[in-house]
Amino acid sequence: MRKLTVLLLLIITSIQLAPGQGLYSPGSPQDDGRFAASTKQVNQFFRRFNGEESADGKKRYYDTDAQFRDRELRGKFISVLFDNETSSVENSLKSEFLKDVLSENLPQYLNFHKGEWFAEVQTTFIFKGKKEEVTLFMKLQPEGLGYEWVVDKINFKPFKNLFNKPEGDAKGFLHPLSHEIGFMNLRKAFQENDKPESYTPKEYQPDYLTIFLYEMKNGNLKFDNISDVKFHFFQINNWYFELNQFNRPGFNTGWLISNLVKLDAGDKDVVQKYIYDQK
Incomplete structure (x- = not known):
């Protein structure tokens, strides 16, 4: 029953509803234009979530700065890092999330290189002469002295029924x-x-990424275009959130949290399976 509840929450909170209210009442920091400016880059989202940027976005804070990861600054930033116009995330859930993230005893931060977050890239490929949608799941991995993005998994409808084992x-x-x-x-x-x-054994699972690469190497798959990018985060203990880009008038634009789910034991696997298999 808990798994079903989490799945329903994920679906329901993905539905776009009428504009809602933010965390704070009028006159609060949410209405301050300094904190409502567009979060234009994903890296900026990390900095604002962690309180590593000035309120006006003009200065980056380091651990030598007095305002670095300031709790009050983070609270103001995170409150406007939600899609407050179209998502259906309840204010009570946002408040609970803020309480966990801003805990005085054990505050939580996002780490670009920590893992537990990945990109979902919607693309189109030409497969055997026909345009097809392909979802690429990308992750960061260490490479040399730095990091690189790699394709970790794919979701491709023409492959889905290739290995339906009879019973x-x-x-x-x-x-x-x-x-x-x-x-x-x-x-x-x-x-x-x-x-x-x-x-094959009962536990056999086909490696769709290998098949995908094989078809590409044989010339049966050719890259066409990218239509959308979003990110999935599991770095905050007992929480999942989705990050999407919103291009619209007003202050509540840019890279914003569009979906938020509190996780109990075992829920992470349920949410990830839904993300990977939803197409």
């Missing part, structure tokens, strides 16, 4: 005494059965 009586199998005949029945199995995955 029950419909599943082909090799007799447990097949070894006594030198596995000669493999010839019949592979010649008369168009589901070779029937003869």
Whole structure:
């Protein structure tokens, strides 16, 4: 039941609703134009979330600066790092999130190189002459003296049903005494059965990324375009949030938190599976 609840929360909070109120009442820091300026870059989102930038965005703070990671500064910044116009994240949930992040005893920060966050890139490829949507899941990995983005997983509809292993009586199998005949029945199995995955272990999972790269190397897949980019964060203990870019008039624009879910034990796997398999 808990898994179903988390999944429903993820779906519901992704639906765009009418403009809502922010965390604070009129006259509070949310209405201060200094804190409402567009967060134009993802790196700037990190700095503002951590309180590593001045209120007007003109100065970056370092650990030698008095305002570096100031708790009050962070609270004001984070309150305007939410999509307060179209998302349905409840104010009570935002407040709970802020309380955890700004804890005086154990404050939490985002770390660009820490992992536990990844990009979801919506693209189109030409597959065998037809334009198809492909979702690339990208992650950072160490490389030499720095880091690089790499494709970690893909979601590609034409591959989804390639390895649907039959079950029950419909599943082909090799007799447990097949070894006594030198596995000669493999010839019949592979010649008369168009589901070779029937003869794989129960835990077998196809590697779609390898197939994707193979088709690309064979010239069957050609890159076409990028249509959207978003980010998924699991760095804050017991929380998940989604980061999207909003290009619109007003102050509540740029890279903003559009989805927020509190996680209990086991919920992280449920949310990740939904993200990877939603197409």
